[in-house]
Amino acid sequence: MAAEIYFNVAVSGVLTGLVYGLMAVGLSVIFGVVRVVNFAHGEMMTIAMYLAIVLFSGLGLDPLVMVVPLAGVLLALGYAMQAGIINPFITRPEYSQFILLVAVAIIITNVLLIVFGPDARNVQTSYSFDSFLVGPLIIDATKVYAGAATVVITAALFGFFRFVPLGKAIRACADNYTGALVVGLDVKRLYALTFGLGAACVGAAGAMLVLLVDVTPALGPALTLLAFIIVITGGLGSMPGALLGGVLIGLTEAMAGLFFTPSAKSMFSFGLLVLVLLFRPQGILGKRLS
Amino acid sequence: MIARLFEGVPRRGVALLAALLIVLLAAPWMANDYLLTVLIIILYSAYTGQAWNVMMGFAGQLSLGHAIYVGLGGYAAAALYVHFGLGPWIGLAAAIAIAVACGAVIGFLAFRFGVGGVYFAILTIAFAEFARIGFDHFGWVGGSSGFFLPVANYTRNDLWNLRGNPTMFYYVMLALTIAAFGLCHVLLRSRVGYYWQAIREDEVAARSLGINTFRYKMYAVVISAGMTAVAGVFFAFYYNNLFPEQVFHISRSIELILGPIIGGIGTLFGPLIGAFLLTGLSESMQEILTALGLDVPGAKQVFYGLCLLVVVMALPEGVWPWLAGKLGVTVRRS
Numbered sequence: 224m225a226a227e228i229y230f231n232v233a234v235s236g237v238l239t240g241l242v243y244g245l246m247a248v249g250l251s252v253i254f255g256v257v258r259v260v261n262f263a264h265g266e267m268m269t270i271a272m273y274l275a276i277v278l279f280s281g282l283g284l285d286p287l288v289m290v291v292p293l294a295g296v297l298l299a300l301g302y303a304m305q306a307g308i309i310n311p312f313i314t315r316p317e318y319s320q321f322i323l324l325v326a327v328a329i330i331i332t333n334v335l336l337i338v339f340g341p342d343a344r345n346v347q348t349s350y351s352f353d354s355f356l357v358g359p360l361i362i363d364a365t366k367v368y369a370g371a372a373t374v375v376i377t378a379a380l381f382g383f384f385r386f387v388p389l390g391k392a393i394r395a396c397a398d399n400y401t402g403a404l405v406v407g408l409d410v411k412r413l414y415a416l417t418f419g420l421g422a423a424c425v426g427a428a429g430a431m432l433v434l435l436v437d438v439t440p441a442l443g444p445a446l447t448l449l450a451f452i453i454v455i456t457g458g459l460g461s462m463p464g465a466l467l468g469g470v471l472i473g474l475t476e477a478m479a480g481l482f483f484t485p486s487a488k489s490m491f492s493f494g495l496l497v498l499v500l501l502f503r504p505q506g507i508l509g510k511r512l513s
Numbered sequence: 514m515i516a517r518l519f520e521g522v523p524r525r526g527v528a529l530l531a532a533l534l535i536v537l538l539a540a541p542w543m544a545n546d547y548l549l550t551v552l553i554i555i556l557y558s559a560y561t562g563q564a565w566n567v568m569m570g571f572a573g574q575l576s577l578g579h580a581i582y583v584g585l586g587g588y589a590a591a592a593l594y595v596h597f598g599l600g601p602w603i604g605l606a607a608a609i610a611i612a613v614a615c616g617a618v619i620g621f622l623a624f625r626f627g628v629g630g631v632y633f634a635i636l637t638i639a640f641a642e643f644a645r646i647g648f649d650h651f652g653w654v655g656g657s658s659g660f661f662l663p664v665a666n667y668t669r670n671d672l673w674n675l676r677g678n679p680t681m682f683y684y685v686m687l688a689l690t691i692a693a694f695g696l697c698h699v700l701l702r703s704r705v706g707y708y709w710q711a712i713r714e715d716e717v718a719a720r721s722l723g724i725n726t727f728r729y730k731m732y733a734v735v736i737s738a739g740m741t742a743v744a745g746v747f748f749a750f751y752y753n754n755l756f757p758e759q760v761f762h763i764s765r766s767i768e769l770i771l772g773p774i775i776g777g778i779g780t781l782f783g784p785l786i787g788a789f790l791l792t793g794l795s796e797s798m799q800e801i802l803t804a805l806g807l808d809v810p811g812a813k814q815v816f817y818g819l820c821l822l823v824v825v826m827a828l829p830e831g832v833w834p835w836l837a838g839k840l841g842v843t844v845r846r847s
Contacts, residue, residue: 260631308826315829317631318575322774322825325767329818336811440811444763448642451635459631486657490646493639497622500636504628 227359232477238366240473241373242431246446247453247465248377249424255460256397256417259309260317262324265446266331267422271297271429272438273339279346279433286346287368290376290430294423301422305415313414328443335440343437351434369431376427377466380420384462393417452496458509467508471495526842537687541680549679553751555792556686557744562772562784563693564740569770570779571697571706572733573713575634578641580765582612582738584648586745587755591662592654594750601675601750608742615640616738620731629716638763645761654755662753675750682751689747690785693740697781700736709733713779775824777831786833794820 250264261267271293278284304327312320353364384390396403396413403410436442449472457468472492479491499506540552561583568574589611590604619640623633649657670677675685700706708729711719720726749755759765776787798816802808828835 254631308822311826317634318569318770318774318778319825319829321575321577321634322771322821325771326818326821326825329821330815333811333814333818337809337815341810448638448763451638455632455635484650487646487650490643493643493646496639497636497643500628500632500639501622501626504626504632 229481230360231362232481233474234360234362235366236473236475236477237470238363238370238473239435239477240470241370241466242428242435242469243449243453243473244457244466244469245373245376245424245428246432247450247457247469248380248462249421249428250450251421251454251457251460251462251465252380252424253418253421254454256393257305257309257313257414259313259320259324259418260451261418261421262321262447263328263331263443264425264450265448266328266443267297267300268425268429268432268446269335269438269440269443270300270331271426272433272442273335273344275430275433276344276346276438285348286430286433287348287372290372290427293430294376294426297426297429298419298423300419301425302415302419304422305418306411309418310411310414328447332440332443335443339440341439341441343439345437346433348434365434369434372431373428373466376424377462380424381462383420389416449492452492455506456496456499458506461506461508461510464506464508468506471507523842525840529840529842534691541683546679549683551792551796553679553683553686555788556683556690557747558769558772558792559785559788560686560690560693561741561744561769562776562788563690563697563781564737564744565770566773566779566784567697567700567740568733568737570773570783571701571713572709572730573716574730574733575630576637576734576737576766577634577763577770578637578639578766579737579741579769580761580763581615581637581641581644582741583745583748583765583769584641584644584755584757584760585612585615586742587749587760588648588654588660588745589742590746591660591749591755594662595660596653600673601746602673605743605746608746609739612738612742612745613735616734617731620734624727624730638766641761641763641766645757648757648761651757657757659754659756661755662749664753675747682747686747689743694781694785696740701781705729705732771821773831775821775832777833780831780833782837783831783833786836787831790832 246264246268250261253259253261253264274293274296275286275289278289279286308323308327309320312323348365350364355362355364355367384394392403392408393413393416395406396408396410396417400410403413432438453468453472454465455468456471457464457466472495475491475495476488479488483491503509537552541549544552561579564582565576565579568576586608589608590601593599593604593607594601619637622628623636628636648654654660670681672681672685701710708719708724709732711722711724712726712729716726745760748760772787772791773784774787775791776785777783795813795817798813799808802812802816824832
């Protein structure tokens with residue numbers, strides 16, 4: 224094998240990893256503020272992916288154009304979920320939240336199964352087979368667009384939390400729940416908004432992922448697990464960490480698929496997760512939890 | 514010993530327990546083959562739920578990857594049977610040893626490095642998934658195409674080789690469930706049990722009182738793993754086939770823990786009640802949907818999910834603490 228193939232696979236892994244990273248950013252935002260682990264994260268992603276497919280096959284709308292609208296739809300869904308069913312659970316023990324979200328995940332997966340059936344679906348756009356030639360490298364155009372969009376969206380979200388008053392208010396809830404209540408913040412509403420923002424990341428990432436992988440209802444749980452691996456590797460609650468984790472996992476899986484067998488590639492991600500948990504439990508960019 | 518088992522249990526509770534036991538013992542004479550199969554599934558999930566409850570309900574360590582111990586136990590016993598002709602009772606010892614070793618490794622790594630809470634839960638998922646993919650590529654036990662035990666015609670029940678009709682399997686599972694129930698009852702009232710509950714309620718406080726929290730958390734993981742591996746051996750010999758995608762899958766781990774959580778976490782009756790409710794719900798839903806002509810794939814799971822949602826929202830402590838109040842049997846959340 225020529226040396227280029229390694230670089231080609233590596234670049235492809237990094238770009239795909241960025242999209243997975245965006246999904247993980249959503250999980251990280253939710254956990255960082257609401258302190259609830261969203262066990263229905265991947266399942267929400269499959270909702271976005273099926274919506275993108277329906278919009279493409281029905282109305283001919285390009286998934287890349289639908290990134291922002293789908294983020295909006297998922298934001299509404301996430302807001303409704305947090306305001307409707309999760310808010311009463313924020314003070315309950317972890318296992319109770321776990322069952323709640325597992326129940327939501329079971330419902331989503333099986334409603335999708337009833338509506339769309341078990342067959343794999345994907346989207347073929349006019350640029351599906353385009354690629355850029357950068358020196359000796361051949362880079363898939365779709366992945367470049369998706370990777371770039373991910374970076375822009377994450378930067379926008381980062382800016383929102385850093386500079387916009389509403390974003391600052393959300394961070395205040397994350398830092399000190401009681402303090403936020405004392406200064407008169409409507410914490411429940413801000414939690415709902417946070418869950419919505421986390422879901423919006425999933426909506427955007429899902430719209431891009433339909434261009435890269437086939438979707439089945441059973442993909443949901445696999446994506447949830449992948450999101451967990453990424454955020455824990457990068458640091459639960461850290462946005463740049465989630466993106467970095469996504470890139471690392473994307474790279475690891477691409478390389479493992481090249482050197483070993485593609486079916487064993489997730490084993491290397493889990494191996495990486497175990498190593499990170501043992502030697503840096505807070506994740507690569509995470510802050511030490513008290 | 515027997516008297517000690519009932520120490521502190523209200524008389525009404527003993528009477529109800531005796532009635533339940535008689536019904537369960539007599540069930541094979543009253544139930545048809547289908548019902549007996551359902552009862553075996555119920556007892557199986559009650560047993561595994563009880564085993565998981567030792568770790569989470571008693572000691573407060575959330576494991577979301579308990580399928581790993583079922584799988585390791587099942588594969589260990591099945592491999593000894595198929596490759597070396599060693600019976601399930603020898604296999605049982607190997608299964609327990611392997612699961613205990615695996616539990617000890619996970620526990621040691623997690624507790625030594627201070628991995629707790631959500632992180633510990635995800636570490637357990639990671640190990641189970643690791644095992645799933647590993648066994649998919651483990652050719653000696655069939656890899657992803659599955660591992661099968663030879664199935665012969667059952668002319669007679671052979672308890673030594675665990676070959677026989679459903680009634681035999683039913684009684685084996687009933688005996689295991691009763692044994693697990695008794696063991697948990699004794700454990701809860703032992704010194705170890707009180708240490709576990711102290712750790713569950715407040716680990717820092719427990720440590721400052723001089724409890725070696727590392728050691729007792731390890732005990733919880735190891736006992737729970739060993740108990741779960743026994744269920745794995747039963748699974749292998751009852752179903753006669755093992756697929757990594759089935760036994761190690763995260764949905765198995767989730768199924769395993771739904772019972773005790775719905776029934777009432779940390780209680781002795783929780784896993785049993787939860788198993789009855791969830792299996793009964795799942796089976797009756799199948800009947801109802803078939804009768805209504807709505808038997809599309811996924812419909813059953815949607816209703817199952819909805820019921821789960823309603824129970825967890827309405828009864829946060831689980832069904833048993835609520836039911837115990839109704840029955841007038843005092844329950845201590847222990």
